[in-house]
Amino acid sequence: MSKEITETQRRILNFLIEQKTSRGIPPTLAEMAKHFGYKNRATVREHLAALEKKGFIKKNPKLSRHIELTLEDKFFIPRPIIGEVAAGNPLTIYPDAIDTIELPTIAKMPKDSFLLRVKGDSLKDAYIFSGDIVIVNPNLEPKNGQIVVAILDDAAVVKRFYKKKSESTSQMMIELLSENPEYKPIVIEKTYQKFKIVGVVIGIYRSMEKKAG
Amino acid sequence: MSKEITETQRRILNFLIEQKTSRGIPPTLAEMAKHFGYKNRATVREHLAALEKKGFIKKNPKLSRHIELTLEDKFFIPRPIIGEVAAGNPLTIYPDAIDTIELPTIAKMPKDSFLLRVKGDSLKDAYIFSGDIVIVNPNLEPKNGQIVVAILDDAAVVKRFYKKKSESTSQMMIELLSENPEYKPIVIEKTYQKFKIVGVVIGIYRSMEKKAG
DNA sequence: AAATTAACCATACAAATGTATGGTATTATT
DNA sequence: AATAATACCATACATTTGTATGGTTAATTT
Numbered sequence: 001m002s003k004e005i006t007e008t009q010r011r012i013l014n015f016l017i018e019q020k021t022s023r024g025i026p027p028t029l030a031e032m033a034k035h036f037g038y039k040n041r042a043t044v045r046e047h048l049a050a051l052e053k054k055g056f057i058k059k060n061p062k063l064s065r066h067i068e069l070t071l072e073d074k075f076f077i078p079r080p081i082i083g084e085v086a087a088g089n090p091l092t093i094y095p096d097a098i099d100t101i102e103l104p105t106i107a108k109m110p111k112d113s114f115l116l117r118v119k120g121d122s123l124k125d126a127y128i129f130s131g132d133i134v135i136v137n138p139n140l141e142p143k144n145g146q147i148v149v150a151i152l153d154d155a156a157v158v159k160r161f162y163k164k165k166s167e168s169t170s171q172m173m174i175e176l177l178s179e180n181p182e183y184k185p186i187v188i189e190k191t192y193q194k195f196k197i198v199g200v201v202i203g204i205y206r207s208m209e210k211k212a213g
Numbered sequence: 214m215s216k217e218i219t220e221t222q223r224r225i226l227n228f229l230i231e232q233k234t235s236r237g238i239p240p241t242l243a244e245m246a247k248h249f250g251y252k253n254r255a256t257v258r259e260h261l262a263a264l265e266k267k268g269f270i271k272k273n274p275k276l277s278r279h280i281e282l283t284l285e286d287k288f289f290i291p292r293p294i295i296g297e298v299a300a301g302n303p304l305t306i307y308p309d310a311i312d313t314i315e316l317p318t319i320a321k322m323p324k325d326s327f328l329l330r331v332k333g334d335s336l337k338d339a340y341i342f343s344g345d346i347v348i349v350n351p352n353l354e355p356k357n358g359q360i361v362v363a364i365l366d367d368a369a370v371v372k373r374f375y376k377k378k379s380e381s382t383s384q385m386m387i388e389l390l391s392e393n394p395e396y397k398p399i400v401i402e403k404t405y406q407k408f409k410i411v412g413v414v415i416g417i418y419r420s421m422e423k424k425a426g
Numbered sequence: 427a428a429a430t431t432a433a434c435c436a437t438a439c440a441a442a443t444g445t446a447t448g449g450t451a452t453t454a455t456t
Numbered sequence: 457a458a459t460a461a462t463a464c465c466a467t468a469c470a471t472t473t474g475t476a477t478g479g480t481t482a483a484t485t486t
Contacts, residue, residue: 006432006433008432008433009432025238025239025278025279026238028277028472028473028474029472029473029474029475030472030473038433038434038435039434039435039436040434040435040436040437041473041474041475042434042435042436042437042474042475042476042477043433043434043435045474045475045476046432046433046434047432047433050432059474061474061475062441062442062473062474062475063442063473063474064241064277064278064442064443064472064473064474065238065277065278065473066238127340127342127419129340146421147421200421201421202420202421203418203419203420203421204417204418204419204421205416205417205418205419206340206416206417206418207415207416208359208360208413208414208415208416208417219462219463221462221463222462241442241443241444242443242444242445243442243443251463251464251465252464252465252466253464253465253466253467254443254444254445255444255445255446255447255464255465255466255467256463256464256465258444258445258446259462259463259464260462260463263461263462272444274444274445275443275444275445275471275472276443276444276472277442277443277444277472277473278443279444
């Protein structure tokens, strides 16, 4: 058996990914069969068996809608960003990244917002600490002074956003500031490719319950 | 029928949210019944029906694991803020709410808890800043290491709580610590009268939306 | 030429799932 | 005091779901 995926299997896998990201839950065999025009669920099941054999998915037997993706499924972010960041590995958590965030798999988040759990203390200059949950709206145009989540050189950062005219080149540029004056502003010229705004932080929540001694 | 959610319904809703975020798929009736110790799926179903009636979820009939969270408008639910904690000044709890805030549903808000808005920056050694909303539970016995709201000499403080034996007198005493080591611990002997624990801080919420420049 | 694989189909079955109805006890509301 | 809402239970039922088996056709590999 070849380890390579066939055209049909690719379509099935794509549908799985698309459903999980857009609707939040994986489809049932019947739903997939209907979508592809199959008259039989067993057909879909064979494709899934093949995908599992090749290591692309993992099925939990007997349970409905229990197909797990063995890809970067556990950390996924809304579609538009995938593909623009480092191919295949959107938002990899680098051990020595200045700021790291963990993207939970959010089932259809309200108001098109999603949650990020902050990891590491390097964001504390923005009064955000490890374990905090930030609420991010990806569909807001960031205004000056707002805190944004951005991808910069394959690492995720949470900084205060400023857009202004460069004094030297008169070009528009983006500045990412820290609350802590010891950190120098990060300046992004328009030409810089490895930069993408993920969304605007509209709220922070911190649970205290686990912190008992 | 009240539009407010009951304690049991909130537990169900929380479980739904938690499952959708952590596992990716909503649970089945059987899974929920097992989790809550119900002997019957119908019980869960009734709670879901109530939640749907109140607009918190949307069920797609006949389909498994097909509970959708309709948190578009319910993601933030209005809660009254009943007072302010201002460093140095007495804690004032007003009979009528001074304000309301849209608290995200991810925030755990037990029935007996209340909200206080923090004023002033002097609590920042506990990572709490001016404008933050603290969720306070007055009916919890504070455990060592937890952050509590207390009244001390007619002033409200938010500090980390420790109860231990005095090394000199062998009496039980309470220590209120700051995160910042520059602040010396506040030691309260049992005899001290002007001290009262208001409650345990179980969560913090901070809204970012007004902070745009 | 023979064997294998891929991609479908039909039928069948047990378990899981959502649903429906009727009942009980407790609490809150009128 | 009567009514409604809440929170459970038991039992029953149709549908859905995942699974299993056997068969067909076409393309590919041996």
